[in-house]
Amino acid sequence: SQTIHQWPATLVQPVGSPLSLECTVEGTSNPNLYWYRQAAGRGLQLLFYSVGIGQISSEVPQNLSASRPQDRQFILSSKKLLLSDSGFYLCAWTGRVAYNSPLHFGNGTRLTVT
Amino acid sequence: QQPVQSPQAVILREGEDAVINCSSSKALYSVHWYRQKHGEAPVFLMILLKGGEQKGHDKISASFNEKKQQSSLYLTASQLSYSGTYFCGLQSAYGGSQGNLIFGKGTKLSVKP
Numbered sequence: 001s002q003t004i005h006q007w008p009a010t011l012v013q014p015v016g017s018p019l020s021l022e023c024t025v026e027g028t029s030n031p032n033l034y035w036y037r038q039a040a041g042r043g044l045q046l047l048f049y050s051v052g053i054g055q056i057s058s059e060v061p062q063n064l065s066a067s068r069p070q071d072r073q074f075i076l077s078s079k080k081l082l083l084s085d086s087g088f089y090l091c092a093w094t095g096r097v098a099y100n101s102p103l104h105f106g107n108g109t110r111l112t113v114t
Numbered sequence: 115q116q117p118v119q120s121p122q123a124v125i126l127r128e129g130e131d132a133v134i135n136c137s138s139s140k141a142l143y144s145v146h147w148y149r150q151k152h153g154e155a156p157v158f159l160m161i162l163l164k165g166g167e168q169k170g171h172d173k174i175s176a177s178f179n180e181k182k183q184q185s186s187l188y189l190t191a192s193q194l195s196y197s198g199t200y201f202c203g204l205q206s207a208y209g210g211s212q213g214n215l216i217f218g219k220g221t222k223l224s225v226k227p
Contacts, residue, residue, distance in 0.1 A: 034214075043116070043219040044156070044201060059214070090155055100163060102146065103203070103215065105155035 002027035006091045006106030013113055019064075019078040021109050023091030026072065031093040033074040034103065035066055038088040050074060086113045115139050117204045119218035126192045126225045134221045136202030137184040145178050145185040146203040146215055149196075156201060159187075189223070197225045 006023045013019060025031050035047040046059045048066035056066050063082060067075045074091055089109045095101035117138045124132050136145065144163045148156035160169045162178035162185060169176055173190045185204075189196055199222045203215035 044203075044217040046214055046216070049214055100144070100161060102158035102161060103148070103156075104158070108155050 002093075002104065004091065004093055004104055004106040006109060008109055009107065010110045011112070013081050013111065015083055015113055016080045019076070019081050019085070019111070021076040021089055021091075021111075023074045023076075023106055024072055025074075025093045028072070028093070028095070030071060030096050032096065033068060034092040034094075035074065035076050036090040036092060036105075038090065040087070044090070048076070081113045083113050086111055116216055117202055117218040119200075119202060119221050121221060122219070123222040124224070126196075126223065128194060128225055128227055129191050132189045132192060132223060134187040134189075134200050134202075134223070135184060136186070136204070136218055137182070138204050138206070140183065140204075140206045142178075142180060142183055142185075142204055142206060144205040145176070146205070147176055147185075147187050148201045148203065148217075149198045150201065150220070151198045159200075192223075192225045194225050194227065197223055199223070 003026045033050045036044045037047050038044050048056055048058055050056050050068045053068055053071055064078050091106040092103045094103055117136050120135045126132055146161050147159040149159055150156040160171055160176055162169055176187045178185045199220040201217045201220045203217045205215055
């Protein structure tokens with residue numbers, strides 16, 4: 001069966017520090033991968049998606065970036081965090097045919113920028 | 115364009131019914147419904163792919179009115195475990211960036227004993 005791992009679960013970082021969140025998927029090949037962010041009490045905002053290794057599309061301009069160095073690995077990064085980067089970050093995957101495939105979310109990373 | 119969900123919040127007693135609506139200003143290709151418990155990741159409930167399609171999952175069902183560009187989630191005989199925030203995710207086309215889900219702000223459902 002497919003599983004998605006995301007870490008760390010919680011993170012407290014000072015403003016201006018770098019960020020690296022990692023996500024890996026097991027039990028499937030060629031998944032579509034996504035990074036979502038959820039601000040406190042808000043909806044899910046799509047940040048990045050990837051349909052293959054090295055293929056990254058950004059949905060929202062920001063100081064975050066994403067990379068996909070391997071088929072089932074997705075990384076979210078920042079060189080300098082802002083206070084507004086605080087939130088609940090969720091990695092997710094779908095099958096290759098995304099229109100009839102549900103989003104499977106990781107357990108999320110709660111990031112607090114101080 | 116973010117879909118609009120209504121109501122924003124609803125409080126029920128166990129056994130009562132509820133309807134959550136999700137509407138869009140764009141033509142829809144599919145609708146997804148998810149439930150999120152506090153502090154947890156969203157969990158998939160169902161996908162509706164065709165106009166007029168209805169799906170059911172235990173006592174939770176949904177409809178998709180392609181013409182009206184809206185979907186409704188029906189929760190009947192609610193249980194305490196139904197509590198959480200419900201999100202609809204809309205897909206406006208097949209493939210590419212338009213194939214990505216855009217989520218509403220959510221509807222917070224609280225079921226009381």
